[in-house]
Amino acid sequence: xxxxxxxxxxxxxxxxxxxxxxxxxxxxxxxxxxxxxxxxxxxxxxxxxxxxxxxxxxxxxxxxxxxxxxxxxxxxxxxxxxxxxxxxxxxxxxxxxxxxxxxxxxxxxxxxxxxxxxxxxxxxxxxxxxxxxxxxxxxxxxxxxxxxxxxxxxxxxxxxxxxxxxxxxxxxxxxxxxxxxxxx
Amino acid sequence: xxxxxxxxxxxxxxxxxxxxxxxxxxxxxxxxxxxxxxxxxxxxxxxxxxxxxxxxxxxxxxxxxxxxxxxxxxxxxxxxxxxxxxxxxxxxxxxxxxxxxxxxxxxxxxxxxxxxxxxxxxxxxxxxxxxxxxxxxxxxxxxxxxxxxxxxxxxxxxxxxxxxxxxxxxxxxxxxxxxxxxxxxxxxxxxx
Numbered sequence: 018x019x020x021x022x023x024x025x026x027x028x029x030x031x032x033x034x035x036x037x038x039x040x041x042x043x044x045x046x047x048x049x050x051x052x053x054x055x056x057x058x059x060x061x062x063x064x065x066x067x068x069x070x071x072x073x074x075x076x077x078x079x080x081x082x083x084x085x086x087x088x089x090x091x092x093x094x095x096x097x098x099x100x101x102x103x104x105x106x107x108x109x110x111x112x113x114x115x116x117x118x119x120x121x122x123x124x125x126x127x128x129x130x131x132x133x134x135x136x137x138x139x140x141x142x143x144x145x146x147x148x149x150x151x152x153x154x155x156x157x158x159x160x161x162x163x164x165x166x167x168x169x170x171x172x173x174x175x176x177x178x179x180x181x182x183x184x185x186x187x188x189x190x191x192x193x194x195x196x197x198x199x200x201x
Numbered sequence: 202x203x204x205x206x207x208x209x210x211x212x213x214x215x216x217x218x219x220x221x222x223x224x225x226x227x228x229x230x231x232x233x234x235x236x237x238x239x240x241x242x243x244x245x246x247x248x249x250x251x252x253x254x255x256x257x258x259x260x261x262x263x264x265x266x267x268x269x270x271x272x273x274x275x276x277x278x279x280x281x282x283x284x285x286x287x288x289x290x291x292x293x294x295x296x297x298x299x300x301x302x303x304x305x306x307x308x309x310x311x312x313x314x315x316x317x318x319x320x321x322x323x324x325x326x327x328x329x330x331x332x333x334x335x336x337x338x339x340x341x342x343x344x345x346x347x348x349x350x351x352x353x354x355x356x357x358x359x360x361x362x363x364x365x366x367x368x369x370x371x372x373x374x375x376x377x378x379x380x381x382x383x384x385x386x387x388x389x390x391x392x393x
Contacts, residue, residue: 021294021298022297025282025297025301028278032271032274032275032278033275036267036270036274037271040263040264043263052262052264054261056258056260060256103256104256105241105257108239180238180239180241181354181355182238182241182354183352183353184351185350185352186350186351187349187350
């Protein structure tokens with residue numbers, strides 16, 4: 018009985034020691050590799066070393082054409098092209114923000130993504146943003162920008178949901194754009 | 202004494218078989234799973250197979266892989282020992298087999314839970330990163346040197362059926378130890 022206990026104890030020691038020591042020996046020249054596998058390093062390099070600005074893999078969207086305004090419905094729309102520089106397919110599920118007049122910080126209305134957009138890795142997709150002006154905004158355009166065909170606006174409280182990750186940016190992080198003056 | 206109910210240790214047999222079944226299942230179905238975003242990052246954890254999925258690429262951490270191999274071999278031997286013991290519970294070598302086998306599924310189960318809790322506490326303390334053990338939560342990530350940008354991610358986690366199967370296996374093995382007293386009662390030496 019004692020022999021059986023001894024054998025079982027030796028087996029227990031062996032099945033604990035052999036895999037651990039074997040792995041340690043396999044990585045003895047690269048102990049960090051025990052915790053950070055090479056696949057993770059490659060992925061991090063792909064993510065951080067993209068073609069985008071500053072090597073972040075992220076490029077800002079670029080506007081396509083001019084924003085459109087429908088006076089009958091009081092809505093506007095603008096299209097942007099966005100290159101997915103990340104090594105993964107993404108889905109932009111939602112996008113929203115408040116549109117503000119850059120010059121007067123006046124709240125003009127809200128904007129949101131017309132429909133979710135899926136963009137494969139390395140591909141470019143088109144995002145259509147739609148929004149509507151408030152009645153006060155129409156008055157503001159008429160009173161404060163009566164001589165401007167295009168008015169500088171910015172998206173404030175911008176929020177975007179990319180594949181389940183929500184990114185919120187304040188006004189300072191978003192670029193300006195020009196929209197047609199609905200009062201003209 | 203030799204009735205069918207006490208000739209074998211049925212709890213031990215069930216515990217041994219369940220341990221082996223649980224072992225095989227755990228190779229394919231994790232005990233616990235964490236998903237970040239829409240499958241951007243997944244953590245599939247079990248004592249015998251822990252792997253990670255990041256943007257569609259699966260990988261494992263070598264140190265955890267080695268610990269998984271230790272747990273796999275330990276549970277395999279535990280299950281085999283329990284089965285052998287259960288069919289010959291009164292043989293002289295049976296008790297050492299029982300002592301060898303019955304605690305390991307329970308210890309594996311407990312160490313897994315303790316390990317998860319410890320990792321959660323360390324990540325919270327060091328990186329201020331919270332993740333749920335069960336359910337969903339939204340976590341806000343700080344971006345160093347960047348102000349005005351807030352990134353929040355949805356984290357969903359839960360224990361899968363293989364985890365509960367492991368709990369059953371551990372329970373059956375403990376029951377086998379208790380039932381052993383009925384199967385092979387200790388005989389008192391006759392008084393002089």
